[in-house]
Amino acid sequence: MNWIDNFVRPKIRSFLNKRETPENLWVKDPESGEMVFYRDLEANQWVVPNSGYHMKIKGHDRLASFFDHGKFDIVPVSAVAQDPLKFRDQKRYVDRLKEARTKTGREDAVLVATGKLYDRDVTAAVQDFDFMAGSLGMAAGQGIVTGLETAASRKTPFVLFAASGGARMQEGILSLMQMPRTTVAVLRLREAGLPFIVVFTNPTTGGVTASYAMLGDVHIAEPGALICFAGPRVIEQTIREKLPKGFQRSEYLYDHGMVDMVVHRHNLRSTIGSLLGLLTNAEPIEELATVSASTQLTVTETDLSPKDEVQQPPPAASAE
Structure with a gap:
């Protein structure tokens, strides 16, 4: 042997x-x-x-399910300074970055891509919660700015799939500076007359919610997503009261006018495709012709199955 x-x-x-x-x-x-x-x-x-x-869904999987035939091109993001504050808590910040990059195979939390949605050119960005909870640091901020600038230069709509635990504490004030930076980039896209659609996924919190994620032309939320600035546990500890059931979840925010619609993940492609057609005044697409615009514009909290019919909310009561 x-x-x-x-x-x-x-x-x-x-x-x-x-x-x-x-x-x-x-x-x-x-x-x-x-x-x-x-x-x-x-x-x-x-x-x-x-x-x-x-x-939660990985960034590449999200883009593959969003773009036509799962084909898209990654947009490179400019490199930024790493660990400018030489931050250290239980671990060095550079070590945390290495661990996150090994885990996800990416440089940071934001992935920017271009592709086609129902044969229309679209630029999209995805925040991946697996990379340090999708936190907003200099690299993530640069990714969002790159996506918005790419959309403006290519004259395409911009779709953002937001997911974040908030600002990246290891970068201190430099992380907070990404909020005005991304806001300015959103304003430039708006000046170019191009649509900006935000899809809130679970969870979207902190500085992301307080800046570019709430500046879209249309705000869509996936069912059950936590969308807030300060989380419910922090609020309960501060005000010493029990919060309503479902507080800060997609359906609660829809009922209170904070988001425009709640859409099942299986219906996001067709919903966004219809919205972009309306916002760009483009020719209707045959594949979407069977889906009425009124149906796509409002999705209730009962839409938990891709086979369910989308229902209109009851009309608002007239003021006496």
Whole structure:
């Protein structure tokens, strides 16, 4: 028996050809506790089939499900200074960045891409919560500015999929400076007469909500997304009162006029496609002709299944 040929080499080959598989093939639904097979969840755009719970989705997967045929081109983002404050808490900031880059395979939290949506040129940006909770630092701010400037230069609409835990504390005031920077970039896009659509995903909080994420022409939210500046736990501890059920969630904000619509993830492509057609006064697309504009413009909290009919909200009561 040749020990090297029969044992060592097969072990080396199995190590080198190891397939990338998730550590756990079953994922637990945070809402119902149901165990869902990883492949089924991935095929359903990370929406739990039975409960309709919208789980976090990676940036590349989001863009692939958004653009036509899953094809898009990544827009490079200019490099920024790393760890300008030499920040250290339990770990050095540079070490945290290395860990996040190893985990996600990207330089920072924002991914910018160009592609086509129903044959229309569109620029899109995705904030990935897996990269340091999608926090807004200099690199993320530069990514948003790059996306807005790319849309302005290419004369395309800009679609943002927002997800963030807020400003990146390791960059201090430099992180907060990204709020006015991105706001100015939004104003330039608006001056160019181009649409800016924001899709709130779970969660979108802090300085992102307090700046560019609330400056869109249309605000769409995925069902059940937490959208706020300060979180409910912080508010409860401050005012020492129990908050209403569903406070700061998509449906609550829709009922109170903070977002324009709540749309199931499976319906985002057609909804945004219809909106862009209306906002750019473009020729109607045959594929979207069967979807009425009035249906697309309002989605209620009951829209938890892609097969459900979208319903109009009841008319507002007239003032006496």
